[in-house]
Amino acid sequence: MTTHNKNNVLFLVHRKELIDQIRNTLQSNDVDMDFVTLGMVQTIVRRLDKTVTPSLIIIDESHHVLANSYKKIIAHFSTALVVGFTATPVRLSGGGLGDINDILIEKVTAKWLIENNFLSPYKYYAPEIVHTDALNIKRTGEFDMSSLDDQFNTRMIWGDVIRHYQKLADGEQAILYASSIYQSEKMAASFNSVGIYASHIDGKTPKTIRDDIIKRFREGDIKVLCNLDLIGEGFDVPDCSTVIMLRPTQSLSLYIQQSMRGMRYRPGKTSIIIDHVGNVTRFGLPDMERTWSLEPKKGSNATKAEAPVKICKECFMTVSQTAKKCEHCGTEFKVEIKAVEVDEAAELKEVKEFNIKIVCHKPEDCQDMHDLYAYAESKGYKRGWAYHRGKSMGFIK
Structure with a gap:
């Protein structure tokens, strides 16, 4: 050395x-x-x-x-x-790190680490109880969290978080990522109020108190460890099986760091990820294959269009977009069909195409711009996304 x-x-x-x-x-x-x-x-x-x-x-x-x-x-x-x-060679804007680095060395993927018992397998649930569609985006590219505390209070989200924990991971040790100190402290108090021992820590928690809380978490006395952006990148925490995400993010790096925090390998362990803020719809499952690049310009490793997942409406299990049924509860997924509204007062015209849109499961399944625009609409993407994707696929010259 x-x-x-x-x-x-x-x-x-x-x-x-x-x-x-x-x-x-x-x-x-x-x-x-x-x-x-x-x-x-x-x-x-x-x-x-x-x-x-x-x-x-x-x-x-x-x-x-x-x-x-x-x-x-x-x-x-x-x-x-x-x-x-780094496990995530990408900046928030979506580009690579080529401004500084000359060579990118990739040896293994998250899937390989799971298959070879370096990370535990996982189940991903996404009961989205926090609405992020109305959040503003700051100049840094990240969500503005300032309005989330009001949403938590007015919609009484605290109880929903606890009920989903009890339903999906009852009794398991969990790390909860909040979007403010207030939320983290409130969640710890809410868990304690129903007999589930929880504690809060953040970057300003005195070291002696923080070390004691982590020690008690390691020993199993504390079931839910609530925090604000502390237990993330590189932070060595005791083994736990469950992650509760209440912190929406536009950062692929932060998403992967937090969602996989409960996947430290242990024989027979299956990690549980409970995503209440729709991060999986922006980035896809944490172990999906991604193409990393040092190119500084915005690339596909950050765009939410590369998140081919769907969520079971019965149990909130998140699976691949191509899955025909939920692997958790067995619910079969139906092909999404959208009918176009008909104006009864309009003149009758010759029908030259079906007034039904079959929405493709992923961009690669689209055959033309019509399919791409339908796909974009189903995902809530802007038409500009479909236009640029269509150019890259050769639909637009």
Whole structure:
């Protein structure tokens, strides 16, 4: 290893909560810590002149690497080799990370990890009780969460969340992702009120209290651990089987990190994902095959059009768009048929095409622009999406 050759290594993380666990991992793998500078990027960027010049820079969760702080560090230590690790090599806007990285190395997929017992299999349920269609999008490309607290209160969503947990994962240890501190604290209190022991933590929770809560979660005393954007990227938490998603996102990276948090492998375990905010309709199932690219422009790895799933109306199980019946409850899916309304006062005209639209299961099944527009309408996509997809498929010259 580099440190065994007495070369200095700079290891960058983006959260202070990750430093201790990464240090423990490096030490347990016989890394000579005398040659490792382990620190938060926010700290290192302010102390560049006081940081030992590294031969190698390692970046954890490197999909953040396009931030100016990372760029400044890399430019300052321009002779160092740079290696980044991430499960989701994509920025929020949808493009790749080619501005910084030269080579993208992909070894395994999520499906391979499940099939080879590195991740547990899962069941995905999507009872969408939070309405996200009216949320504004901020300049960063992410949802504006400011109106969600009102929706939670006026629609009494707290009880719905608990009922679905009891129905789909009763008694299982769960991590709940909220969209505000208020929601997280309210959900913890709501679970406790019905005898399901829960606690809340966030980035401002004192370390001693946070460590104690995680310890009790690890020991099984706490059943539901509610948090706001803390137990996500790289954060090492005790094994649990269930994830409850109350935080809508436009970020594929954040979606994968959070939805797969309960999939740490254990023999006989099946992870349960309960998505109350429709994230699966934006991104598809967490282990679906995706084409990653370093290209900086917007690509297919982020567009919601590549989310070929459907949700059982009986049990909320989420399955592939091509499935003929629900694998959980057995409900058979019917072919979606939409009839065009007829104006009775209109003149009779010769019928040259059927006034019925058979909606294709996926874009690749579409035979012409008529099919694509029908598909877009069924998914709630804009007609512009169908136009650009039609050009790429050769329907429009």
